[in-house]
Amino acid sequence: xxxxxxxxxxxxxxxxxxxxxxxxxxxxxxxxxxxxxxxxxxxxxxxxxxxxxxxxxxxxxxxxxxxxxxxxxxxxxxxxxxxxxxxxxxxxxxxxxxxxxxxxxxxxxxxxxxxxxxxxxxxxxxxxxxxxxxxxxxxxxxxxxxxxxxxxxxxxxxxxxxxxxxxxxxxxxxxxxxxxxxxxxxxxxxxxxxxxxxxxxxxxxxxxxxxxxxxxxxxxxxxxxxxxxxxxxxxxxxxxxxxxxxxxxxxxxxxxxxxxxxxxxxxxxxxxxxxxxxxxxxxxxxxxxxxxxxxxxxxxxxxxxxxxxxxxxxxxxxxxxxxxxxxxxxxxxxx
Amino acid sequence: xxxxxxxxxxxxxxxxxxxxxxxxxxxxxxxxxxxxxxxxxxxxxxxxxxxxxxxxxxxxxxxxxxxxxxxxxxxxxxxxxxxxxxxxxxxxxxxxxxxxxxxxxxxxxxxxxxxxxxxxxxxxxxxxxxxxxxxxxxxxxxxxxxxxxxxxxxxxxxxxxxxxxxxxxxxxxxxxxxxxxxxxxxxxxxxxxxxxxxxxxxxxxxxxxxxxxxxxxxxxxxxxxxxxxxxxxxxxxxxxxxxxxxxxxxxxxxxxxxxxxxxxxxxxxxxxxxxxxxxxxxxxxxxxxxxxxxxxxxxxxxxxxxxxxxxxxxxxxxxxxxxxxxxxxxxxxxxxxxxxxxxxxxxxxxxxxxxxxxxxxxxxxxxxxxxxxxxxxxxxxxxxxxxxxxxxxxxxxxxxxxxxxxxxxxxxxxxxxxxxxxxxxxxxxxxxxxxxxxxxxxxxxxxxxxxxxxxxxxxxxxxxx
Numbered sequence: 001x002x003x004x005x006x007x008x009x010x011x012x013x014x015x016x017x018x019x020x021x022x023x024x025x026x027x028x029x030x031x032x033x034x035x036x037x038x039x040x041x042x043x044x045x046x047x048x049x050x051x052x053x054x055x056x057x058x059x060x061x062x063x064x065x066x067x068x069x070x071x072x073x074x075x076x077x078x079x080x081x082x083x084x085x086x087x088x089x090x091x092x093x094x095x096x097x098x099x100x101x102x103x104x105x106x107x108x109x110x111x112x113x114x115x116x117x118x119x120x121x122x123x124x125x126x127x128x129x130x131x132x133x134x135x136x137x138x139x140x141x142x143x144x145x146x147x148x149x150x151x152x153x154x155x156x157x158x159x160x161x162x163x164x165x166x167x168x169x170x171x172x173x174x175x176x177x178x179x180x181x182x183x184x185x186x187x188x189x190x191x192x193x194x195x196x197x198x199x200x201x202x203x204x205x206x207x208x209x210x211x212x213x214x215x216x217x218x219x220x221x222x223x224x225x226x227x228x229x230x231x232x233x234x235x236x237x238x239x240x241x242x243x244x245x246x247x248x249x250x251x252x253x254x255x256x257x258x259x260x261x262x263x264x265x266x267x268x269x270x271x272x273x274x275x276x277x278x279x280x281x282x283x284x285x286x287x288x289x290x291x292x293x294x295x296x297x298x299x300x301x302x303x304x305x306x307x308x309x310x311x312x313x314x315x316x317x318x319x320x321x322x323x324x325x326x327x328x329x330x331x332x333x334x335x
Numbered sequence: 336x337x338x339x340x341x342x343x344x345x346x347x348x349x350x351x352x353x354x355x356x357x358x359x360x361x362x363x364x365x366x367x368x369x370x371x372x373x374x375x376x377x378x379x380x381x382x383x384x385x386x387x388x389x390x391x392x393x394x395x396x397x398x399x400x401x402x403x404x405x406x407x408x409x410x411x412x413x414x415x416x417x418x419x420x421x422x423x424x425x426x427x428x429x430x431x432x433x434x435x436x437x438x439x440x441x442x443x444x445x446x447x448x449x450x451x452x453x454x455x456x457x458x459x460x461x462x463x464x465x466x467x468x469x470x471x472x473x474x475x476x477x478x479x480x481x482x483x484x485x486x487x488x489x490x491x492x493x494x495x496x497x498x499x500x501x502x503x504x505x506x507x508x509x510x511x512x513x514x515x516x517x518x519x520x521x522x523x524x525x526x527x528x529x530x531x532x533x534x535x536x537x538x539x540x541x542x543x544x545x546x547x548x549x550x551x552x553x554x555x556x557x558x559x560x561x562x563x564x565x566x567x568x569x570x571x572x573x574x575x576x577x578x579x580x581x582x583x584x585x586x587x588x589x590x591x592x593x594x595x596x597x598x599x600x601x602x603x604x605x606x607x608x609x610x611x612x613x614x615x616x617x618x619x620x621x622x623x624x625x626x627x628x629x630x631x632x633x634x635x636x637x638x639x640x641x642x643x644x645x646x647x648x649x650x651x652x653x654x655x656x657x658x659x660x661x662x663x664x665x666x667x668x669x670x671x672x673x674x675x676x677x678x679x680x681x682x683x684x685x686x687x688x689x690x691x692x693x694x695x696x697x698x699x700x701x702x703x704x705x706x707x708x709x710x711x712x713x714x715x716x717x718x719x720x721x722x723x724x725x726x727x728x729x730x731x732x733x734x735x736x737x738x739x740x741x742x743x744x745x746x747x748x749x750x751x752x753x754x755x756x757x758x759x760x761x762x763x764x765x766x767x768x769x770x771x772x773x774x775x776x777x778x779x780x781x782x783x784x785x786x787x788x789x790x791x792x793x794x795x796x797x798x799x800x
Contacts, residue, residue, distance in 0.1 A: 058407060063436050065410045070433045073425030080414025080421075081732035087415055088743040091408050092750045098404045099754050102397075106761060145422055147732070151739040295426045297502045302430040309437045316445045 005299040006290050009071040012306060016067050018271060020060035022173075022264060023317075026050075027057055029174025031097065031122025032167060033193050034115070042186045043115060047104070049181040049328045053320065054101065058094065070302050074145060074292035075282040082140045082147040083132045083154050090128035097121030123167060130166030134159030137212060137274065139284035158215070161207050168200030169267065175250070176260030181328050187256075194250040194259055202243055205270060209236065212277060218285070219277045232276060239269045338737020341728055344416040347744040351408055353706060354751050358402035360705045363477055363522065364529025365395050366470040369450070373466040377459055387549045388466075389454075390770035391533075394762050396451050401758045405751075416740065420720055420730035427493050427500045427508055431483040439476035442468055477522055485514035487721050488712065489582045495724065512582050516575040517712075523568045524708060527668065528701025530564065533557045534675075535698020536766055538691035549770040551685055554675075554694075558684075561672045569665060573628075579715075580629055580637075583722060586715030588640045589649045590658045591625060592618075595639040600625040605659075608651040613641060649717040657710040664704040671697055 027050045037043045069076040080087060100117030107114065131154055138158055141149035175194030179187055213220035223232055242265045249258035280288045293299065369391050376384035410432060413421045449457055449465035457465070492507025493500045502508060537553035540546050580587045587593075592608040592615050593600060601620035608615050626635040640648050671693065678684045685691075720727045 058403070059436075059441070062407055062410060063433075065414070066429065066433045066436050069410065069413065069421060069425055070429035073421060073429060076414050076425065077418040077422035080411065081416075081418045081734050084415050084732075084735065084739060084743065087411055088746055091411060092746050094407065095404050095750045095754055098400070099757055102400065102761070103757060106764075146418070147734045149734060151734060151736070294429065295501050298426045298430055301502065301505055302433055305430075305434055305437055309441065313437075313441050316441070320448070 002296050002300075005296060005303060006293045008303065009293070009299055010289055012310070013064075013067050013071055014275070016060065016064050018268070020057075020064050021267060021271070023053075023057040023060060025170045025267070026173040026177040026260070027054055028122045028126045029170035029172065029197075030177055031119055031174070032126065032171045033174045033178065033190070034122070035119030036189075036193060038185070038189060042189065045182060045186055045328055046178065047101075047118075049178060052324045058098075061094075071294060071299060072282050072289065072292040073294050074287055077145065078140060078142055078147045078283050078286070079136065081151075082149060083135050084151040086128040086131040086135070086154060090125045090132075093121045093125035093128065097125060126167050126170045127163040130163030131155070131159045133166060133274075134162030136284065137162065137208075137278070138215070140286065142283065142286040158208075158211060161204060161211070165201065165204030165208060168197045168204055169263075169270075171197035172201055172246070172263045173260065173267070176263045179250075179259050180256055183327055191250050191252065191259075195247070198243065198246055198250065201266070205239070209273070216277075222277060235269055235273050235276065239266060239273075242266050242269065338741050340735040340737050340740050341731045343737060343740035343744055344731050344735065345727070347416065347740060347747060348412055350744070350751065351405070351412060351747055353709075354755055355402070355405040355409060356705060356709060357702055358398055358405060359473070359477065360525050360528045360702060361532065362395060362398050362402055363473040363525040364527075365391055365398070365532075366466075366473045367526065368529060368533065369395060370463075370466040370470040373463045377463045383548050383552055386546075386770045387553060390549070390765075392451060393765050397758055397761045397765070399447065401754065404754070408747075415743070416732055416735065417720075417730050418732040418734075420725065423499050423725055423730070424487075424721065427502050428483050428486065431479050431486070431509070435476055435479035435483075439472045439479065442472035442475065446472070474522065477525070478518065481518045481521055482509045482511070482514055485517045486511050488517070488716055489513040489578075490721055490724060500721070500724075513575075513578050516571065516578045520568070520571045520575045520708075523564060523571055524701070524705055527561065527564050527568055528705055530557045530561050531668065531701045532698050534561075534694045538694035538698075539766070540769055541685055542688060542691050542695075546770045554684065555679075558672060558675045558679075561668075562676050565665070565669050565672050569669070572662075572665070576629060577631070583716065584638045585640065585643055585647065585649055586654065586712070587629070588638060589651045589654045589715050590711060591629070591637065592651055592655045593625070593637050593639045594641055596636065596642055597639070598626060598634050598636045599623050600629075600637045602628060606655070608655050610648075610651055647718065649715050654711045654715040657707045657714065661704050661707040661711060664700045664707070667697060667700065668704075 030046060030050050034043060034046050037046055065076075068079075096117055098121075100114040100121055104111050104114035104118065134156065135154035138156065140147055141153065172194055175190045175197055178190035179194065182190065213223055222228065242262050245254075246259060246262040246266065248254065249262055278284050280290070282289045282292045369388055372384050372388035372391070375381070376388060446465040446468040449462065450469050453465065454462055486508055489512040490500070491511040492502065492504035494503050495501075534554050534557050537550040537557070540550035541554065576587070579590075591600075592603050592606050594613045594615070599622075601622045602624035603615065604619045604621060606615035606618035623633050626637060627633050629635065629637055640651070675684060675690065675694070678687060678690060683690075716722055718726055718728065720730045
């Protein structure tokens with residue numbers, strides 16, 4: 001009798017996606033806010049605040065994609081073709097963003113063009129990720145082991161709302177990061193931008209939270225059938241509490257790290273909410289985690305390496321953030 | 336609808352992987368070259384090695400960044416366009432891709448910062464060690480990706496249940512029959528490609544009388560190295576060919592445009608293969624040489640394509656010509672290397688402007704050879720994605736329409752036509768500055784860095800009390 005590795009892989013993949021959202025989320029968010037920055041010196045400063053960690057953050061996307069393929073190949077084979085265009089748009093936007101990032105330093109004559117490229121690239125990539133999220137929550141038309149719908153099915157009003165939600169959400173994380181890393185006028189800009197983003201997040205989250213159970217009876221059942229509200233109620237209540245904390249933190253009530261941390265907690269709670277809604281499905285309403293899992297031999301073979309290498313990777317990531325702690329200043333350039 | 340999602344998906348994959356493969360073809364080689372230079376600097380303490388290494392590290396940083404960005408696109412292709420391939424092979428292949436990501440990617444990422452900008456921040460031995468680790472990372476990357484590719488060419492260690500592959504023996508899966516030869520042939524091919532870029536750049540500098548000490552050292556060391564690498568590559572290619580003859584006879588028959596089975600077969604130097612009529616036009620044959628080269632025996636038998644049904648034959652013209660381009664370039668390279676080393680006698684190597692010009696002209700040929708070799712092996716595997724077991728036409732995502740793929744393909748075309756010329760331009764600028772240029776840490780002018788400084792560990796430390 002072999003050990004069931006599915007829960008372990010669910011946890012690893014869940015953590016992987018959360019790490020990606022946390023890490024690339026704030027630097028995409030900084031890219032979104034970058035377009036609204038008041039002047040060139042602040043734009044340079046904003047860029048320097050994310051420069052050292054940008055490349056490392058995107059490697060989580062590769063690990064997320066390959067991890068899904070390895071742990072739940074059936075989900076990969078159904079979901080990825082179903083979100084064909086959002087994935088392509090996201091990849092193209094990330095490519096353009098990466099090129100713009102390199103070139104704004106080296107091609108000073110066209111700096112405005114590259115600056116626009118960076119902020120549009122960040123915004124479009126984020127919106128595309130939100131479309132993927134919306135399509136995922138709504139579920140896919142499945143026939144046997146294939147996605148049976150059209151590549152345009154994912155462009156629904158609901159997905160547009162989740163797309164906007166993610167743009168506001170990443171912008172909020174980005175604002176939290178900038179408050180942590182900057183001071184003076186630029187920090188004041190980040191606090192203002194953060195409040196706008198928080199309003200957007202609240203509106204979009206409430207919309208999604210009402211829309212989802214209305215559209216899906218199973219999800220409504222999961223949240224509202226007695227006695228579920230008794231132990232699920234803390235999720236929305238805590239989210240509301242942290243939204244309040246976030247608002248006060250953005251206004252400067254607490255420490256400079258609180259806006260970023262409270263935004264992360266809000267993300268974690270929304271993430272938990274989605275997981276509660278969809279459990280135990282990985283292809284919503286079609287395949288459970290266990291049905292979509294790869295063979296035990298595959299999972300075991302990869303687990304050996306993952307459990308040895310992942311902690312090292314996490315330690316290294318943590319260490320590189322530690323090295324770059326503190327405020328960015330005008331006179332230090334690095335990336 | 337005229338647009339065929341299968342054909343367009345294949346073209347899209349060709350487009351994204353052909354551009355992508357150019358980067359590892361260069362970064363794998365240059366990472367090892369940098370490790371060698373750092374080693375030479377560490378042990379001999381000659382400043383020239385330090386300047387040469389710093390110069391190539393700058394070029395490496397741009398190509399590595401482009402490799403990461405274009406590499407992110409690759410795994411998603413399997414899902415978006417080849418979902419049935421993913422479903423069928425994931426149990427066997429996905430851990431290989433995942434191990435590539437885990438080991439190689441992060442080994443590179445962890446030591447890259449130290450290599451690029453840690454020169455003044457870490458002890459010398461640690462900088463050398465970081466260079467070694469980055470080089471190891473690029474080689475491990477090649478190891479896993481080529482293991483996966485080789486498994487698709489010569490599958491082993493699996494069992495097939497309801498059209499899906501399941502792992503039975505991981506060491507057989509990884510060390511499948513064609514893997515050692517493909518790994519050796521590809522990595523040495525990458526080394527040779529890089530080495531030709533290095534002598535091209537050195538020749539360019541010498542013709543302009545710039546950084547003469549550094550350029551001479553680059554040209555001389557690399558020509559010695561190539562004197563070993565190019566013949567080794569030809570030997571490895573020959574061994575790889577014997578392996579293909581044994582495990583992928585249809586590919587070999589297509590490469591040689593051999594329609595009929597026979598012994599004492601000729602070597603066809605040139606022909607216009609005619610797939611429909613199963614014959615060659617305008618063939619130039621050398622008697623018996625085909626059997627001699629392919630089987631190492633003048634009486635050796637080569638199976639012709641007519642032994643297989645038409646729907647199991649690869650297209651012949653593409654592998655036939657691609658292979659000849661690769662071999663032709665290999666022979667040109669051998670000639671350049673032999674002439675160059677011969678010219679050392681009497682010290683004419685650095686003086687002959689004709690030879691230096693020739694080095695500049697052949698500098699990009701390695702990339703062409705890599706693409707040609709890759710085309711030979713991938714088109715030669717057709718019509719299969721997993722040789723003999725899973726057809727390419729049965730692998731494409733069933734939900735895609737021709738219009739879907741045409742739209743995404745157009746997007747990838749535009750993106751790559753921006754990214755690659757832009758990256759090329761950056762590298763050309765660095766080369767024009769030469770190894771006599773400024774150090775890696777550009778001074779910060781007027782509140783913004785002149786160019787991004789890939790500092791990692793500890794650079795702000797200087798500003799902290």
